Amino acid sequence: MDCIDGSDETSCGKIAARAAERAAHIDEKWGGVVENLKSVTSAIPTVQCPSEGLIFRGVQLNFTEGSLREISFSIQTCENGAKNADLPQSERYCGEHSWMEPVLNKCFSNEEALSLIERLANTNVTKKNVEDEATKLAFVTTQIEDDSDEAVVENIATSLQSIVDTNTSSRAVTKAVVGTVNNLMNLQTTSSNNVIELLERQISLVQQNEQNFTEVQGNIAVKAVKLDSHVPDFITFFHNPDEDAISLTNGDLNLDHANSTLNRGRQTAIFIHGSVLEHAVTANENSTDSTVPISFFIYRDSGLFQTSNRSIDTAVDNITLRETVASQIIGANVEGFVVKDLPAESAVVIQFRNTTSELLNDTEIVLHKKCVFWSVREGTDYGFWSEEGWHRTLRAKQASKIHMNLFLSLIAFYVTFLAGERSSHNPIHCRNLASAVHYFALTSVCWMSVEAVNMYLLFVKYERSNIPTLYDRLCQAYGKRDLFLFYRLRCFFTMGAEVV
Numbered sequence: 088m089d090c091i092d093g094s095d096e097t098s099c100g101k102i103a104a105r106a107a108e109r110a111a112h113i114d115e116k117w118g119g120v121v122e123n124l125k126s127v128t129s130a131i132p133t134v135q136c137p138s139e140g141l142i143f144r145g146v147q148l149n150f151t152e153g154s155l156r157e158i159s160f161s162i163q164t165c166e167n168g169a170k171n172a173d174l175p176q177s178e179r180y181c182g183e184h185s186w187m188e189p190v191l192n193k194c195f196s197n198e199e200a201l202s203l204i205e206r207l208a209n210t211n212v213t214k215k216n217v218e219d220e221a222t223k224l225a226f227v228t229t230q231i232e233d234d235s236d237e238a239v240v241e242n243i244a245t246s247l248q249s250i251v252d253t254n255t256s257s258r259a260v261t262k263a264v265v266g267t268v269n270n271l272m273n274l275q276t277t278s279s280n281n282v283i284e285l286l287e288r289q290i291s292l293v294q295q296n297e298q299n300f301t302e303v304q305g306n307i308a309v310k311a312v313k314l315d316s317h318v319p320d321f322i323t324f325f326h327n328p329d330e331d332a333i334s335l336t337n338g339d340l341n342l343d344h345a346n347s348t349l350n351r352g353r354q355t356a357i358f359i360h361g362s363v364l365e366h367a368v369t370a371n372e373n374s375t376d377s378t379v380p381i382s383f384f385i386y387r388d389s390g391l392f393q394t395s396n397r398s399i400d401t402a403v404d405n406i407t408l409r410e411t412v413a414s415q416i417i418g419a420n421v422e423g424f425v426v427k428d429l430p431a432e433s434a435v436v437i438q439f440r441n442t443t444s445e446l447l448n449d450t451e452i453v454l455h456k457k458c459v460f461w462s463v464r465e466g467t468d469y470g471f472w473s474e475e476g477w478h479r480t481l482r483a484k485q486a487s488k489i490h491m492n493l494f495l496s497l498i499a500f501y502v503t504f505l506a507g508e509r510s511s512h513n514p515i516h517c518r519n520l521a522s523a524v525h526y527f528a529l530t531s532v533c534w535m536s537v538e539a540v541n542m543y544l545l546f547v548k549y550e551r552s553n554i555p556t557l558y559d560r561l562c563q564a565y566g567k568r569d570l571f572l573f574y575r576l577r578c579f580f581t582m583g584a585e586v587v
Contacts, residue, residue, distance in 0.1 A: 136181035145225025145266015153181035165194035221263035228270035269304035272390035325356030367424035414439035493534035500527035
């Protein structure tokens with residue numbers, strides 16, 4: 088230590104000696120603890136996100152281990168000749184619990200991307216290069232601007248045609264095709280009609296593999312499975328979205344052996360009777376396999392489907408009638424079997440979450456709603472929305488039915504109460520009216536409680552999927568607890584209680 092100005096050497100030496108003695112004492116007493124703490128600290132592993140490979144929007148990406156709260160870059164880089172050559176194709180943030188969703192970087196300028204798409208459309212695709220070409224197409228479709236013209240879409244469709252025509256069942260190629268279709272849905276232009284057919288053809292090819300296939304992108308989700316025709320009586324495929332979810336990735340795809348798609352709240356679902364699978368096996372007489380390949384598709388919107396605009400001149404003003412799809416689009420494809428002419432008890436049931444309010448602007452109103460399916464004219468690529476074979480069932484308005492039952496219970500209570508005065512001279516009539524008064528008094532209270540619970544579920548929980556059906560409430564309000572009432576009244580009158 089250094090002595091302070093003005094201190095003599097003797098006092099300075101004494102202070103230094105005491106300081107050294109104190110330091111030695113501290114080291115002797117706590118030195119071992121400090122070393123142990125150091126060893127424990129060094130033994131605690133640094134939290135990291137593990138290395139991972141994934142296919143995002145149809146693009147193969149690989150990431151090495153990432154440090155906590157830091158951004159990592161993909162191993163894949165932009166190709167030579169691109170505007171941002173050698174730039175990592177993607178970056179990803181390592182969050183508290185896991186990796187966040189990757190973000191694709193801008194490798195190409197829009198002109199470069201359009202030029203590459205045109206070259207890919209003129210490339211000869213074979214089984215040897217199909218995976219590389221499919222991956223390139225998936226990536227370049229993430230680089231183009233949303234307002235690209237129809238010629239660009241046609242070039243993309245041509246490339247998809249070449250890829251699918253190789254008849255490869257590769258999972259990597261299939262994921263790249265799904266990613267390309269997903270990216271195509273982001274473009275604000277009219278899509279080529281045969282893109283949907285090409286997607287379904289590629290999924291049919293991947294069904295040739297033994298394993299099931301599932302791919303979920305932001306705009307499209309696909310699930311291809313093989314089901315035993317003798318096991319399920321019912322099949323329900325549905326998408327269960329997170330609260331206020333926009334992307335299909337924010338939610339779960341589910342396949343249940345449930346007997347109804349009703350009362351699933353915000354879910355988009357399709358319900359297929361098990362007899363459809365049995366018919367599919369019977370139709371394929373040459374096959375000895377009892378499993379049925381079936382593929383399910385969900386599209387976030389109608390970006391791949393044609394919609395029409397019609398203008399009608401009226402004496403008042405020019406009115407534009409616009410037809411649009413006000414829901415997600417869901418479909419199923421049973422391989423090797425055309426589903427048609429099903430009996431009523433085996434009909435396919437589809438449930439949608441209506442998104443009309445999200446599509447209308449301030450000057451538009453809804454004139455008509457209808458159920459439709461996408462139909463393609465045989466021998467052409469032209470598709471249209473058809474109403475053939477549909478029967479629409481609107482979800483029952485439980486609130487109005489609850490009010491009606493409460494109204495009936497109260498009316499019955501008032502009538503039986505007022506009629507009791509005229510029956511006081513007849514013990515049998517008096518007993519029956521007393522029972523009825525008690526019964527309808529309890530049912531009125533029950534329906535008031537049901538209304539309170541219904542309002543809580545609608546205005547507080549917002550989620551309708553767990554709300555009991557009206558039939559459950561009917562049983563609770565009219566049946567279960569009132570059996571106890573009749574037993575008590577019977578005991579009461581049997582004991583000879585006087586009725587006034």
